[in-house]
Each structure stands twice: as C-alpha cells, then as structure tokens.
Amino acid sequence: MNPLPSDAHAPRRAELQIAYALLFIAPAMWSVNYLVARWAPGVIAPHALALGRWCVAALLLGAFCHRELVAKRALIGREWKQFIVLGALGMWVCGAIVYVGARTTTAVNIGLLYAAAPVLIAVVSALWLRERLGTVQVLGVALALGGVLHILVQGQWHALSEVRVNGGDLWIAAAVLSWTAYSLLLRAWSSAFGPAARLTLIACGGVAVLIPFTLWEAIAWLPSTLSWQSVSLVLAAAVIPGAGAYAAYSFMQRTLGAARVGVVLYLGPLYSALVGWAVLGERIEAFHAVGALLILPGIWLSTRR
Template sequence: MTADESPRDAAAAQEKRRFGLSERKLALILLFITPVLFCSNMLMARLVHDAFPPVALAFWRWTLAFCLLLPFAAATLWRYRFAALKEWRDLLVLGALGMGACGAFVYIGADTTSATNIGLIYSVSPILIVILAHVFYDEQLSPLQGLGVLLSLLGVVAIVCRGDIGVLTGLSFAVGDFWIVGAMAAWAVYCIMLQHRPTALPVTARFAAIILGGIVVLLPFTVMEGLGGELPALAPRSFLIVAFVAMIPSLGAYQVYALVQRILGAGPTSLLMYLFPLYNGVLAYLLLGEELRSYHLIGAALVLPGIYLATRKPT
C-alpha cells in the first residue's frame, strides 16, 4: 500500500486482482469447452445437408435464437434503443458476417465438402485474425505466444494429414470448400469488429441486436430460396434440428465466445479454432464410431500446450 492509498482502496484493489485472476481462469476453462459448441454445428451441417435448405436453416436458427434471447434482452434493448439506432450499420454488418455468412455459407458448403475439411479450413482463421488485429489495431503476440501458435498449427497439420505429410499433397477441394473459406474469412472479420468497434450497448443487448441484423440480411435470401422450390419439411425432425442449432452452436457458442474474447482478447481467443480438428476427431469417435488414431494423440500433445502458451499474458 502506498502513502496515498487508504486501506479501503488497497482492499478494493486486492479484491479486483483476485477477481481478475479467477475470471481469467474461467476464460481459460471455457476456451477448451467452446469448440465443442461450435463443432456441433459443423457435424450437424453434414448430418442434415440433404434434409434442410441451407439458407432457411441459418434463418430459422437465428430467428429462434433471437426469440429465446429476447426475454433477457428486451428491456435493455429498449433502454438503449437510440444507441442501437446510431450503431445500426455496425450491427447490420456484424449480423451479415456472424449470422449470415458464418451460418448459411457453412450449410451450403457442407453439401459438397466434409466435416474434416470444414474443420481444417476454419483452423486457419486464427492466423487471419492475428494478421488483421496487427494490421488494423496493432494487437501483437509475444514470442512465447508465437511459439504457442506454431505448436498449435503443427498439431493441426498432424491431425489433418493423419500423420502422413504426403496426405497434404493429395488434398482435393470441392466447391463447398470455397464456401467454407468465405465463412472463415467472415468469422475473422466478425471477431475483429466485435472486439474493436466502439459500442454503447451492453453485451447481451448488442448480441441480440446483431442477431436481428443477421435475420434482416438472411430474410430476402430465405424467401428467394423458398421461391426456388427449396422448403424445409414440416416434420418433427425439422423442428428438432432448428432447436438444436439455435441453442447449442448459436446462443451457447457465441455468448461463451464473446465472454472469453472480452477477457483474453481477440488474438488469443481465436486460437480455440485450432481445437476444431481435434474435437471433430474425438466427437466422430464417440458419436459415429470412427477410430481414434495415434495422430489424434500427437496432435493433442501439440495443440493443448500450444493453446496454453498462446493465451499466456506477456510478462
């Protein structure tokens, strides 16, 4: 305690430091849980690619998510309605990126590409996010964090090439892969904007407003898709699909991601994308009966320490 600092101020500062430490630990725990929520959307995209029109799935996914979130955000949204109107351009762009491109593009791409390729392409997004954060906002990684990025990337490569570097030269890319590249780029820009664009809105109210922007963007494309003859079947399975993607990879994943990003920053949080191929392999093993091979373990041995190093604060 300094001479100018009262015991009350010192106690408050100590309590703040304690809270910050526990908050960071929570963020690090959630960093390893969030990929499960996002991966569920990738797996679902492949499972229902021939059973539900892609744009309609993105539209109804976020419409239901908005309805579920509205009871918790309505009062705050109304209180901050003038601030939201001032930020309408940002909210519309964020909605187009996070709910439109990251939603519909993945479902469109899943029709002609595999869940493995989706995970592979999305795992590149941390590099793009770090580059964008550095170029536009001077957000940098320390050498130790850079080592973590490298280890994580090597782990991803080990998983993708199944322990055989020759697999990389034989990768083939379908039309769907380019849709996923678009979704990945949209995700990177969404993360950067979410972190750095000024806002007067509280977190939940801003998220609800962004979803609404995404719904507005998706609506005309959903109508066009329906007029073209692609309509979802009015069956229990359709309602279950929409309910799942609205609650797990929508509300759950995006809210947790926003919390972790607020604590750790855009660059370190983006590194959770490196866990996607690993989690896809484990989930395929548990849910689809695919064999868990040695390269998954090698990848995990590189990715997990890499995440730890990359998310450490510079000393």
C-alpha cells in the same frame, strides 16, 4: 486512508478465469454444429436452417437481456449498421454459407481451410488492432497449427498434396475470411451494449439479411419441409453452437482479445473427433493423440500474458 482490500481485483480475476475456461468449453459447443451440418441434408435447406437457428437464438438471448435492450433502445439507431454488417458476416456467411459449402466438399478440406482463421486473426490483430503478439504466442500458434494439420492429414503428411479445390472449398474459404472479419470488427467496434445484448442485436441483423436469401432458396433452389427432424436441428443449432457458443466467444474477446481467442478454432478437429466417436461411432486414432499433444500446449502458450 485505508489501503484497498486484498480482493479489490477479484471481479477481474474471476472474469479471466471464466474466459480461460470458455476457451475449452466454447469449441465443444461449436462441435454440435458438426452433427447438425451432417444430419441437415435431406431434412432442411442451408438458409432455412440458419434463419431458424438465429431467430431462436435471438429470442433466447433477448430473454436474458431484455431489460438492457429496453433501457438502451434509443442507442440501437446509432449502431444498427454495425449490427447488419456483423450479422451478415457471422450469421449469414458463417452460418448458411458454411452449410452450403459442406454439401460439396470434404471434412478434411473444410478443416484445412478453417485452420487458417486463427492465424489470420492473430496476424491482423497485431497489425491493425495493435494487439501484442510476442515470441511465445507465435510459438503457441505454430504448435497449435501443426497439431491441427497433423489431425487433418491423419498423420500422413503426404495427404497435403492431395487436397483439391472445388466449389465447396470456395464457399468455406469465403466463410473463413468472413469469420476473420467478424472477429476483428467485433473487437474493433465499440458498443454501448453488453455482450449478450449486443449479440442479440447482431443476431437480429443476421436474421434481416437471411430472410430474402431464405425466401429465394425456398422458391428457386431447395425448399424445406416442416418436421420434427428439422425443428430438432434448428433448436440444437440455436441453443448450443448458436446462442451459447457465440455469447461465450463475445465474452472471451472482450476479456482476452481477438488474437488469443482466435486459437479456440484449433480445438475444433479434436472436438469433432470426440463427437464422432461418442455419437457417430467413429474411431479415435493415434494421430488424434499426437495432435492433442501439440494443440493443447499451443493453446496455453498463445494465450499467456
């Protein structure tokens, strides 16, 4: 019998290489949402933005995987409850609720709260999903978290004592817990669908949850007006931090596991600083460089086998 060819494991190696590259690309895609959230007040309401974002994202994703959706349409009924739950967690709470919270809290507070998500994901993954988290990975998580905190307090550690909890903080805290649950359930629940098809169906579940809240918002709280600005924000949020980033996250989770992929959130403060510098004219300070020197090795250590 002939031995297996030397490239027998090439597809798996290629998937790993793509997944590790996406660890650094996906946060850049998510950082577009920082701009959208900043420009949205006065242009489009939070639920309307989230609903438009995921309607467009579902259509885009469905265009790429419609054959699989048609071929496996009989299986949708088996998993529809999962799609509703994941859609509520990932598209409603981590979408519209984040936009609501961002209206009444500061960027520092949001960052500090979201910095807890990778730690929660890693710890619960080790306890519940039995994903191994060794000493090296724990050291990587600690380094990355230290880098995030250094950036968030702008190198002034006494600023930690100045953080105050307000209504917006509570909304963001709910989003952090929701993202943790979304990440873990996405990994724990098996599916008959590939990453793109599954994300399409989850987005449809999120749309179903968002519709009644969007109607209530438009009638009772904050109506939106149709304009080129609002349409542009919806399209930007749908294409880049919507379909693109979430599809990348699903692929990385399937390939690397929930605990390792959770650390991509640590790159958020770095990428937001770059976006702020390139688009909004904000300055990059020395504390950003120090934070990067902690975060990047932390990402490498925490994702090592």
